[in-house]
Amino acid sequence: DVKVTQSSRYLVKRTGEKVFLECVQDMDHENMFWYRQDPGLGLRLIYFSYDVKMKEKGDIPEGYSVSREKKERFSLILESASTNQTSMYLCASEDLTDTQYFGPGTRLTVL
């Protein structure tokens, strides 16, 4: 079974803080993704990575950056958290059939 884990299920941060969201997959997948999910908007792609140290912007990259130093780990960074970044963040890993498997999600609240 594909296993995608995220470092926290719930996170509360203050405006202006630097926030790290970690995602780890154990299936040696090359492609990994970060999404945010907001009510009525579905899932929106923030960034994705198709290899170590390779990354591409998704549809809403503003205010975010990513890091992929090792194949199994893909980190999402909020350089200076703002209240409009309060959301559910979902990480996914993709297999060779182009099917994406998701982690349990992190509910981030920025106060």
Add this chain to the structure above:
Amino acid sequence: AQKITQTQPGMFVQEKEAVTLDCTYDTSDQSYGLFWYKQPSSGEMIFLIYQGSYDEQNATEGRYSLNFQKARKSTNLVISASQLGDSAMYFCAMREGIVAGTASKLTFGTGTRLQVTL
């Protein structure tokens, strides 16, 4: 224009009945893939079923099946013999043509909340 449209924000179905969740899509690509995911209240997105644009047969996976109508650009999810555990949000997603050397991107609909009742 929306690439994935799910017009039913909420649906109710009685236990043991079948239910159809609608999804229409918009693409000019010839090669694409369509996915359905389930999201229970716990938050995790669970992959259910996949249909490729060149697949001639409707996909089936246990109690899940797709009614894929390519000309109408629709891929409706049919859940047979509904169970209480099927209560969740259901998302339709599309992967369009892949560019070599990069990863495919999924576009998601806004979801349908299904409630299974006794």
